[in-house]
Amino acid sequence: MTEVSMTVNGKSIARDVPDNTLLVEFLREHLRLTGTHVGCDTSQCGACVVHIDGKAVKSCTALAVQVSGSDVTTIEGVANGALHPMQKAFNDNHGLQCGFCTPGMIMSGIDMVSRFKAEGRDLTEQAIRHELEGNICRCTGYHNIVKSIQDAATKM
C-alpha cells in the first residue's frame, strides 16, 4: 500500500491504495467518480481519458501512484456551473448516442482544441479525425462527434 495524494476536480484528496492500482480504478472504485469508463484492456478505446496537469491521458495506462501530486480533471469536473462548451456542443450536434465513449471524447476534444489554439494551428476536419485516433465510438459513425468538436472549437 502507498499513500497517494492529488487534486481531483479541484479537491485535495489522499488515500492508501495497493501499488498496482490503476488511475482509472482509483477514480472509479476509490473516489467513486464513475464517469470515467473502461472500454478495453489495451489502451485503445479512450473511454477513460482524463486530464493530468492539463494534458489528456488514458487513465487505464497510468498507476495512481505515478500521478501523486498532480492535478487531475475528470468528466465530472469539466462543467463549471454551466456546461463546458464542449459538453454543450455534443448535445447541440447529437454527438453521442449510448454515452459510454462520450466522457473520453469530450476530454480528448477539449484537449485538442486547447492544444491547437495554444500552438496557433488550424483544427481542420482532417486534424480532428486524426486526433481522435485513440478514441473509439461504435454508435455515431463519428460524423456528429467531428461536428461537435468543430462547433465547440468556435466557442472555446
Place this chain on the structure above:
Amino acid sequence: MSDGIGARTKRKEDKRFTTGRGKYTDDVRMENQAYAAFVRSPHAHAEVAGIDAAKAEAMPGVIAVLNGAELTGDGIGNIICGWAITSKDGSPMNMGAWSALATQKVRYVGDAVAVVVAESVAEAQAAAEAVEVSYKELAAVTMSDAALETGAPEIHDNAPGNLIYDWEIGDVAATDAGLASASHVCEIDLTNNRLSPNPMEPRSAVAIFDEAEDHYTLYTTSQNPHVARLVLSAFYQVAPEHKLRVIAPDVGGGFGSKIYIYPEEIVCLWASMKTNRSVKWTSSRSEAFMTDAHGRDHVTTAKMGFDAEGKITGFKVDTIANFGAYMSLFSSAVPTYLYATLLSGQYDISNIHCNVRAVYTNTVPVDAYRGAGRPEASFVIERMLEVAAREMGMDPAELRRRNFVQSFPHQTPVIMAYDAGDFDGNMDKAQAAADVRGFAARKAEAASRGKLRGLGYACYIEACGIAPSAAVGSLGAGVGLWESAEVRVNPVGTIEILTGSHSHGQGHETTFAQVVADRFGLPVENIQIVHGDTDKVQFGMGTYGSRSGAVGISAIVKAMDKVEAKVKKIAAHQLEASEDDIVIEGGEVKIAGTDKKMGWHEIGLAAYTGHNLPDGMEPGLKEGAFYDPVNFTFPAGTYIAEVEVDPETGTVEICQFTAADDFGTLINPMIVEGQVHGGVAQGIGQALLEQVVYDDEGQLLTGSYMDYCMPRADDVPFYTIEHNSTVCPNNPLGIKGCGEAGAIGSPPAIINAITDAIGAEDLAMPATPQRVWAALQAAAPRMAAE
C-alpha cells in the same frame, strides 16, 4: 408544436451522459459486493477430465469456487435457442446441450467451466488462474464448410455431421426453370465475414440475493430485461418471475449482442444465492471478444438469371451459416426468416429458392448483430445485381430500375408482403445527392493523380418490427413480438410513459416524449420515459430489429388513444358538452369553436380528486396497451459509395457516401440520421476493416483492439443523408424503423465501388489494402488486354 413529431429536438438524456453521471451496470456497487471471475477453457474442443479447486479455495479473499456439476445439481437449466426451425425433411433442429458452466466437454476457447467468487476483482482473477482443470484435447473445426466435411470432428452428440438444420424456402423447380430460360446467368461465391459487435460498454452483471425475501435482483447490460427475466425464470429456473427483478440501467450500446442471456448472468445469480453475497462480474474487452455472440459468418453461392431485357428470371441461393459451438437465443432465425425471406430485395422476382445449412463449429456462438440476416441478404443480392450489370454491359442503376417493384402491396415468393415504398424515388434522390452525372469527371481527375475512382450502388430492403405474434409463432418463435406501454397522467398533468422498449443509445427518452408532446400539446419537459426495470414496467419485448419505433411507439399511441377518450369524457361532463365536440390542442381541452376550455392539468386534477366525474367513471388517469403489429415494416433505400483506390498500396479512401432512405414517418430526423451514420460506419467496418479470425485449432487470433480493426474517425467520411419517406400503412404513425439500415446497405455499396475502381470482382470482405492490391494484380493483365 416545437418539439412534436418531425422536430430535431435535442436529446433530454444527454446531460447525464456529457457530465459523467450516466448510471451503467458497472457503476453499481452493493454494500456486500463480491466479484466473480470465470475459469475458461484454453482449448477449442476438449473433454473435461477433472477440476481441482483446492489451491484456489485456499487463496486470499476467495469465498467460493463453483463448477458446472454443482450448477446442474441445483437444477439450473441449459441455455436454449428460442426459435425452432424444421429441416426440409421434417426433422426438428438439432439443438445441443449448453450448460452455463461446462461439465463433460468444452466446445470453444472461452467456454466457462468454473467460477471464483472473491472479495476483490484481483483476488478472484488470481484464484481463477489457480483452478486446475485437466483437459483431454480433441480435434477442433472452426470453418463452417469444413465442419460439414466427412470426418470432421463432431461437436454435439445429437448433431451428426455438425448439421443443425438443412432448411429451404421457395420453389426449386420453378427457380431452376427460370434460370434455364435465362439469356444470361450470373454466378457468384461470397463469404460474409464474421464480426464482433463491440458495443463500447462491455457486458456486466450485478446479482443480488435477498435471503430474507428469497428474492433476486439482477442489474445487467440487456436490450430486453423482461425477456431476460422470462428466460432466466422459465428456462434456467434461477428463480420464479415474481422473485426476480431485472434492471437494465444505462446500457452502452448493444447492436444485438445484449439481447441474449449469457452464461455469466445466470452464474452470477446462482452464485449470489450460493454465497449469500451480491456478485458482480464485468467483462474485459478480451473476454468480450471471446464470449459475446458474434455476427454474420455465411458462405454462399448464388445464381441469378436474366432475360434479354435484363429482367430477373430466377434467383437460386445456397448458404452455410456458422452457428459456433452452441445455439444462441435467436441464432436459428437469422439465416432463415431474417435472411432468406429478404432475398427478393427491391425486385419483382417470380422465382426464388434458397437452401440454408446451419452448422456447429468450435467457435463462440453466432447470433443477431445489427441487421441480422438482412445485411447478408443485401450483400448477396446487391453484389449480384452489380456483377450481372457489368457482365451484361448495362448501367447497374438501370438494371436495378428495370427490376424494381413498382406497385404495392407486393407479395414476394419468399413470404414477405411489401406494404409501401418508392424505390425509383430513393434512387433518384440518391443519384442527385451523389452527383452521379459528375462521376466521370471526378474519375478522370482522380486518374490524373494516379488514383482509381469507383462508384457502387446498393438498394437494400429490410424487414423491421418482426410480427405479428401469431405469424412468428407459426414459424417457430418461442415468444410473441408485440410491445406494451402504459401512460400515467399525474394529478398535475405531467406524464410518465412506461415502455417495454429499451434505450441503449437510441434516444427514446427524447423521441417517445416528442410523440406524447405532439399528441397532447405539452412540453417535452413534462414527459418522463420509464424503461428498463421489470418492477416498474409490467412487460415488454425490448429493443432489437429496429422495432422500438414501429412497435414500441405504436403501443404508446394505443395507450394514448385510451387516455384521450377518458379525458374527453371528463371534459364533456365538466364543460357540459358532447364528447364529440371536445378537442385537445396546445395543452388545453376545449369545446371546438368556443372559448370554453379546461387546462390539461385541470383534467388531471379532476380525474384524481374524483369530485365531479361522469356517473360510474373510475377515478385516475392511467391507461395501458399491448400492440401487436399486423405486418413487418419495410424500410428501403439506395446507398451510393464513391471510393478512390491507390493502386500502389491498395488503400481505399471513401470519398463520398450518400444514403437515401425511406423510413416512413420520422419522429426526430436528427436521431434518425445519427442511427444511419452509426450503421453505415459499422458497414464500412465490415467492408474494409473487421474480421474475427480463429486459427485451425480454434484459438481466437483477434482478441483485442490490437488485432480486431474497429473503424476510427479517420476511416470514415462525413455522410450525406437524404430522406424519401412513404408512410407505412400498417401502424398508427406510419413508422418503418431506422436502426439497422446503415449496416445493411453499406457493405455492398462499398465493395461495388471498389470493384468498379479496380475492374475485378473477386474481392472478399474486409477489403484490406493487401486484398485490394492482390485483386488489382490479378486483374491487371485483363485491364491491359482490354
